[in-house]
Amino acid sequence: MKINEHKTLLAFTSMGIFCSMLMGCDTELDQAGIVTGTNTNIQPIIYQDGYGFIRKAREGENGIEYYYQRSDVDADFQTKMRSGGIYGMSEDAKVPVSIVSVMDISGTVYDPRVAKSIEQTLDSCDARNDNTAAANLTAQNNWQAEKEDAEKNGRPVPAQPEDAPLEPCDDEAYIYELMSFTPVPLEDAIDVTSEGLFKYELDKTLDVDLQQYFGMEAALTAEPGTLTYFTNITPTFDLTDDHWEKAYQAVLQVGNHTDEFIVNTGVRDGQLDLKTNFLTSKRNLKPGRYFDMAPITFGGYNTNAPVVITKGDYQDFDILYAINTTDDEDYQSYIPGETSLTVREGQKLYLRIQSKDGEDTALYYDKELEIHVTVGEQGTEQLFDSAVVHTQPIDYLPGPELAWDYPVSNSATLKNTVLLRGSVEITQDQLDFSNNGKVDDATIPDEYQVEKIEVYSIDPITGNEVLVAVLDQTQFELDAEASEMVTSAISEELVKRNVYQWQFEAPLNAGENEFLVKAYSNLKRGETQVAESEPSVTEILRVEDNIDVFPSHMTTSVLEHIADLTWDPRDNALFLLDRSSNNDDITGNQAPGIIWRYPLSGKDKPVCLTLPWSWQDAGVNGIQFNHAIPEIGGVVVSSSPGNLAYYSDDDLDGDVSYSNKGQFQTNWEGTKQPGHMAYTANGQTFFMSSKSNFNQQKEYQAIVGMKTPKIEDFVFKGFGSGIGVVAKETSAAEDAQNLNNNAVSLDILSVPNTDPASEAQYEEYVLVLDGKDNTTMGNNGLTNLRKMPVSESYSPETSHSIVNLVDEFGDAVKLYQADAIAVSSERRKAYVADNQNKLIYEIDLSEIATSDTLVAKVVASPAQENQPPIGDVKSMVIEGGMDYMIISDIANKPGYSALLAFDLETYDMAYIIKTNNQIVGDPELSHCDQ
Numbered sequence: 001m002k003i004n005e006h007k008t009l010l011a012f013t014s015m016g017i018f019c020s021m022l023m024g025c026d027t028e029l030d031q032a033g034i035v036t037g038t039n040t041n042i043q044p045i046i047y048q049d050g051y052g053f054i055r056k057a058r059e060g061e062n063g064i065e066y067y068y069q070r071s072d073v074d075a076d077f078q079t080k081m082r083s084g085g086i087y088g089m090s091e092d093a094k095v096p097v098s099i100v101s102v103m104d105i106s107g108t109v110y111d112p113r114v115a116k117s118i119e120q121t122l123d124s125c126d127a128r129n130d131n132t133a134a135a136n137l138t139a140q141n142n143w144q145a146e147k148e149d150a151e152k153n154g155r156p157v158p159a160q161p162e163d164a165p166l167e168p169c170d171d172e173a174y175i176y177e178l179m180s181f182t183p184v185p186l187e188d189a190i191d192v193t194s195e196g197l198f199k200y201e202l203d204k205t206l207d208v209d210l211q212q213y214f215g216m217e218a219a220l221t222a223e224p225g226t227l228t229y230f231t232n233i234t235p236t237f238d239l240t241d242d243h244w245e246k247a248y249q250a251v252l253q254v255g256n257h258t259d260e261f262i263v264n265t266g267v268r269d270g271q272l273d274l275k276t277n278f279l280t281s282k283r284n285l286k287p288g289r290y291f292d293m294a295p296i297t298f299g300g301y302n303t304n305a306p307v308v309i310t311k312g313d314y315q316d317f318d319i320l321y322a323i324n325t326t327d328d329e330d331y332q333s334y335i336p337g338e339t340s341l342t343v344r345e346g347q348k349l350y351l352r353i354q355s356k357d358g359e360d361t362a363l364y365y366d367k368e369l370e371i372h373v374t375v376g377e378q379g380t381e382q383l384f385d386s387a388v389v390h391t392q393p394i395d396y397l398p399g400p401e402l403a404w405d406y407p408v409s410n411s412a413t414l415k416n417t418v419l420l421r422g423s424v425e426i427t428q429d430q431l432d433f434s435n436n437g438k439v440d441d442a443t444i445p446d447e448y449q450v451e452k453i454e455v456y457s458i459d460p461i462t463g464n465e466v467l468v469a470v471l472d473q474t475q476f477e478l479d480a481e482a483s484e485m486v487t488s489a490i491s492e493e494l495v496k497r498n499v500y501q502w503q504f505e506a507p508l509n510a511g512e513n514e515f516l517v518k519a520y521s522n523l524k525r526g527e528t529q530v531a532e533s534e535p536s537v538t539e540i541l542r543v544e545d546n547i548d549v550f551p552s553h554m555t556t557s558v559l560e561h562i563a564d565l566t567w568d569p570r571d572n573a574l575f576l577l578d579r580s581s582n583n584d585d586i587t588g589n590q591a592p593g594i595i596w597r598y599p600l601s602g603k604d605k606p607v608c609l610t611l612p613w614s615w616q617d618a619g620v621n622g623i624q625f626n627h628a629i630p631e632i633g634g635v636v637v638s639s640s641p642g643n644l645a646y647y648s649d650d651d652l653d654g655d656v657s658y659s660n661k662g663q664f665q666t667n668w669e670g671t672k673q674p675g676h677m678a679y680t681a682n683g684q685t686f687f688m689s690s691k692s693n694f695n696q697q698k699e700y701q702a703i704v705g706m707k708t709p710k711i712e713d714f715v716f717k718g719f720g721s722g723i724g725v726v727a728k729e730t731s732a733a734e735d736a737q738n739l740n741n742n743a744v745s746l747d748i749l750s751v752p753n754t755d756p757a758s759e760a761q762y763e764e765y766v767l768v769l770d771g772k773d774n775t776t777m778g779n780n781g782l783t784n785l786r787k788m789p790v791s792e793s794y795s796p797e798t799s800h801s802i803v804n805l806v807d808e809f810g811d812a813v814k815l816y817q818a819d820a821i822a823v824s825s826e827r828r829k830a831y832v833a834d835n836q837n838k839l840i841y842e843i844d845l846s847e848i849a850t851s852d853t854l855v856a857k858v859v860a861s862p863a864q865e866n867q868p869p870i871g872d873v874k875s876m877v878i879e880g881g882m883d884y885m886i887i888s889d890i891a892n893k894p895g896y897s898a899l900l901a902f903d904l905e906t907y908d909m910a911y912i913i914k915t916n917n918q919i920v921g922d923p924e925l926s927h928c929d930q
Helices: 003-009 112-153 172-179 732-736
Strands: 054-060 063-073 095-104 198-203 205-207 212-214 218-221 225-227 232-237 247-254 257-265 282-285 290-292 305-311 318-323 332-334 341-343 349-354 368-375 383-391 401-406 410-413 417-425 450-458 465-472 476-478 484-487 494-497 499-507 511-525 529-532 536-542 562-568 573-578 594-599 607-612 620-624 635-639 643-647 677-679 686-689 704-707 725-727 743-752 762-771 782-789 801-806 820-824 829-834 839-844 853-860 873-877 884-893 896-903 909-916
Touching: 063 112, 095 198, 112 172, 112 247, 112 257, 198 247, 218 225, 232 247, 232 257, 282 290, 305 318, 349 368, 401 511, 401 536, 417 450, 417 511, 417 536, 450 499, 465 499, 499 511, 562 884, 562 896, 573 620, 607 643, 620 677, 620 686, 677 743, 686 743, 686 762, 725 782, 762 820, 820 884, 829 873
Parallel strands: 063 257, 282 383, 410 536, 562 620, 562 873, 743 820, 801 853, 820 873
Antiparallel strands: 054 063, 095 225, 095 247, 198 218, 198 232, 205 212, 247 257, 290 349, 305 341, 305 368, 318 332, 318 349, 368 383, 401 417, 410 909, 417 499, 450 465, 450 511, 476 499, 484 494, 511 529, 511 536, 562 573, 573 594, 594 607, 620 635, 635 643, 677 686, 686 704, 704 725, 743 762, 762 782, 782 801, 820 829, 829 839, 839 853, 873 884, 884 896, 896 909
């Protein structure tokens, strides 16, 4: 066969897949065209295009052949592709399903690596021939001109040049010679059907309109089976660690329909990025209780990294673990020497140390529950760490509990001082404490109070704690609103659980600063033993001038365009939604964004969790965690032109080889260009900013959209039906003129409802920013601030009103290119970034219920000294009890972006992350590989 026939064979074309489980085919339940009687013939199966496979075509013996291909997958991880609901058969039919064949096609022309090499070699050969042909033509044209000139002027005619020969690009042997490789003949492919490397599973299909499931379920199998009407099927390559650098072709038969799937596995890399101090220690754990360490993630590898845990000298305790979940029922026992545990890149490993208790206190109190962890396989540079969980001594006095309000765990500032502040509360353990024969000489107070707080500076060289301040009761305040009456388990009476607010302005040295805080209560034993809190630590880097990157491990990291972010309180980490593409070669160019995870501890680099799907290159816009119901987990992502998708914790698994569609996509059932989102206080409803869509469909015109997702038993089960338009700025007449709705950001104010006539627990207002110029779809000039009360029903044209902003003197305040808003319900304040003037305003919301005129003041500007400059702010968040704000600034100067912490008390700003996007470790690597 000539190589040009190979080229035709390999002229693959990516083909769009029209519908998915939530759109088109799978919602057609009207039974149109179904014949009477039992019919097992099906319509062609529609596979979802968010699983990394591309539908391709080649010329075969019987004409065009279609197949699905995915390249460079991990061998020891299941590679799946899910279909929509299968239809065409009669409703009573049982359609046979079988795996026709599975072939090892490694090294053949069907192997994606070989096919790519042939295609690239052919392209290079053709390009060289094009250049040669052009040079030949130029030489002949030049000679012709010289010949004519010679003949005209009676000079000798120069010799005609010979054309340089073209390469035989249609010669198969020549191309293989250029490749230094001859493909394995297709007839030599190895039949591996019996090895169980390809399987399928069946599942029911959700109809989003009816909110009903149709079809049947069946576990993953390689055996023949049957399926019923509207079942979806998930073909799965179930390879192992023995199948790296291989290629496989599988053929699946469903009724009268056959599909072909091809994958090749990548190059195995078991070397983890080096990491230290990844375990968490704990003091004074009460025997019988457990301690959950901070989640652990590892990066830099593409296989299953073994995790080996051993115990220290003391053995009488249990180790449990979970991956990507914190649900109690998902924790499994780890028995040293018996349990086999592995973890993949980006997965969160949770370790739980379960102590024991019993009659013999000497066996369980004052013990060191020590573990040693080794991560990585032999032959690589393994990671090691140890941690100790110390159980309480028998005479331990339980102490109060500290929490930081500001600063964040790890930040960098240009200031000479920082206001350390937070809360300290009396714990339930203190209120439940009794002598109980164990500490019979303890003095138990009638009312527990915090008596003093100590602030220490930790020497960066010696690690010694240096006392810098002692705060007595005159220097911190009782928080009467947060304090409450609770029941003591000992007395079974109501007792007061006091909460205090404390602060101390600490001087900063140049370079690293680390502060430790302890609190002491009035539970005492004699004159020497006082109940004290566990120490709480924060780290601050003070810099004399601006810095290129922060933390230092961000030197080779790229975060180009953080369009939105949300905080995960379960592990104090941020989900970052990046609009920059990880890899231009990604499947179908449907992945113009990245979801990163970044722990606020600052100890680890951001980790790519997944590449969220978007319609071609339209882009991702918003990301939101449900703080009211954190047990749900996962995030909702909004993207253009009109899509919402839910990504569970399992979807955020670190696999960035394909465009991930998530779950329950709304597709066209929702407002267009959804942006920033916010949940109501009960977590049952969320709102999103919206814009006009490209074709001005009137039913989608909105500045605010709303969804009431289906949540059962802390499980997200869909967005619900309906478009959800609750506010629009254009009237019907303006719609006819094709004027745009163009909201860019929103947040929600939720305060306790004090109206006795109302059954609502909260009084809530959505605050939305929208570009005033409706002739464009951007926000390039004046920006309106609008408010919309949350209610049971909405008239979109009248549900909202424009808020007039004035300064403290009553003069009008105008917003320009304001793309981000955040609300502190606790403080009843809103914060808006003005990108044209590089300002941040604080808006007083105390009169929002009664007035459309609110007071705004500047709290950040270029005029302020020792502050990070503001460039192009795209998102600001105050979530989950935060008393600070996180700002995403994507274009402070050309080449870098930053995440900033903004103190709502002092208006100070500090860097959480600063990246120089022009400094990359390897320009050949994708963003996620940096």
